[in-house]
Amino acid sequence: MKKLIFILPIIFLGCATASTQSARERNEKCSEFEEVEVFQTFNDGGLAYVCERKSYDNCAMGMTVAVLKERGEDLWDSKRIKAPKGKCFAYDGVYKYISKDERGRTVPIVRLDYAYAPSSEKEALERVEDLRVHLYHECLDEANAEFINEKETNTNKCKCFADLTVEKLINIASMDNQTQDTVAKTFGKSFITEAEKACGKMPKNIKI
Numbered sequence: 001m002k003k004l005i006f007i008l009p010i011i012f013l014g015c016a017t018a019s020t021q022s023a024r025e026r027n028e029k030c031s032e033f034e035e036v037e038v039f040q041t042f043n044d045g046g047l048a049y050v051c052e053r054k055s056y057d058n059c060a061m062g063m064t065v066a067v068l069k070e071r072g073e074d075l076w077d078s079k080r081i082k083a084p085k086g087k088c089f090a091y092d093g094v095y096k097y098i099s100k101d102e103r104g105r106t107v108p109i110v111r112l113d114y115a116y117a118p119s120s121e122k123e124a125l126e127r128v129e130d131l132r133v134h135l136y137h138e139c140l141d142e143a144n145a146e147f148i149n150e151k152e153t154n155t156n157k158c159k160c161f162a163d164l165t166v167e168k169l170i171n172i173a174s175m176d177n178q179t180q181d182t183v184a185k186t187f188g189k190s191f192i193t194e195a196e197k198a199c200g201k202m203p204k205n206i207k208i
Contacts, residue, residue: 066095142203160199
């Protein structure tokens with residue numbers, strides 16, 4: 001099941017002062033490792049070994065993580081994924097699974113995210129547009145799977161959903177930290193209700 005977890009991401013971090021910052025703020029969720037090797041796949045990603053810098057030739061020596069795949073990307077056993085320049089593997093929750101010895105296991109979930117605050121207003125706006133496109137396609141994938149015969153409606157509602165979500169996130173990003181924390185606690189449920197009033201019935205697997 002795909003899950004959209006909306007936080008105030010590094011997309012907006014430091015936008016107001018980006019042009020004057022001598023040292024950009026690093027995404028606090030970033031891990032220290034730069035590469036992973038997949039050894040088992042599932043619907044939205046796969047289990048992978050972290051490739052330690054001292055032993056890149058033997059990633060199986062590293063810890064296990066669940067890596068979320070990027071849109072349009074396929075995963076397979078032994079595939080290596082390296083964080084591109086400017087991005088990192090950011091921690092994003094916990095994944096539970098049953099191992100081969102039939103024991104319950106939990107490992108950290110990681111996804112590729114921006115490593116630093118934007119260096120300019122232009123870069124910040126580019127990240128906002130990337131987020132909008134990502135939200136649209138995530139919504140559309142789920143909507144087309146659930147509402148099979150409503151492709152045109154799905155396209156319109158998911159465009160509306162992506163636009164509305166980005167608008168709300170920009171508004172929240174302009175708030176002070178304390179207000180952001182307060183809003184974040186109730187944002188998920190209230191926003192889905194608001195999105196359905198504005199855009200139409202949302203796929204059940206869209207979660208915030």
